[in-house]
Amino acid sequence: MAEEKKGVMLLDFWVSPFGQRARIALAEKGVEYEYSEQNLFEKSPLLLNSNPVHKKIPVLIHNGKTVCESLIIVEYIDEVWSDKAPLLPKDPYSRAQARFWADYIDKKIYECGTRLWKLKGEGQEVAKKDMIEIMTLLESELGDKTYFGGDVFGFVDVALVPFTSWFYSYEIVANLSIEKECPKLVAWGKRCMNRESVAKSLHDPAKVYEFILLLKKINGIE
Numbered sequence: 001m002a003e004e005k006k007g008v009m010l011l012d013f014w015v016s017p018f019g020q021r022a023r024i025a026l027a028e029k030g031v032e033y034e035y036s037e038q039n040l041f042e043k044s045p046l047l048l049n050s051n052p053v054h055k056k057i058p059v060l061i062h063n064g065k066t067v068c069e070s071l072i073i074v075e076y077i078d079e080v081w082s083d084k085a086p087l088l089p090k091d092p093y094s095r096a097q098a099r100f101w102a103d104y105i106d107k108k109i110y111e112c113g114t115r116l117w118k119l120k121g122e123g124q125e126v127a128k129k130d131m132i133e134i135m136t137l138l139e140s141e142l143g144d145k146t147y148f149g150g151d152v153f154g155f156v157d158v159a160l161v162p163f164t165s166w167f168y169s170y171e172i173v174a175n176l177s178i179e180k181e182c183p184k185l186v187a188w189g190k191r192c193m194n195r196e197s198v199a200k201s202l203h204d205p206a207k208v209y210e211f212i213l214l215l216k217k218i219n220g221i222e
């Protein structure tokens, strides 16, 4: 029988908001792991074998076993390293609510952001209106709380905060000011950046924008 490989490895791609969720959760828990940057334009056998269904990063490999899908990875990390920095609330109703908002973020932001940089004219205007609606709704869910988790940084914060490093790009491509539309949400993002786990997992918004320019070029968008 093959010997089980011990330890934690993360298959990731630097700019991915999904990968960054896993990185933040691991950092919150103080878990040491091997970071494996993947080439998404030429996928490695390791990535293809680890996530044969979706063939996407992030993939967490823990003692030789793979876990796919970022929110599932964050929940897994929270359960395995449960002694430190709990991310999901204990109370079943609060847990259900946290999962609801993380799921909302998952279904809405990346897709809408992609429409923002891919489309022009009316399509982009619709995406812009949608993005403002999404952000406004999230801002009202945040309310006057420090974090989405209340006083403690939690699951919804982990799900959303990676997108803050994409805000700058959304603003440039669509001539939009998220700060003007949702000042409390932007202030929350800055608060999160004061956490080491977040600051070391996100990238400079200008670099994210350079990546979007590359994506536009690859997709033949002027």
Ligand SMILES: N[C@@H](CCC(=O)N[C@@H](CS)C(=O)NCC(=O)O)C(=O)O
Residues within 6 Å of the ligand: 013, 016, 017, 018, 040, 055, 056, 057, 058, 068, 069, 070, 071
């Ligand atoms: N729902 C997935 C989304 C992951 C995802 O979209 N990953 C992208 C990078 S941001 C990827 O691996 N793309 C490669 C591809 O689509 O071929 C999650 O939450 O983990």
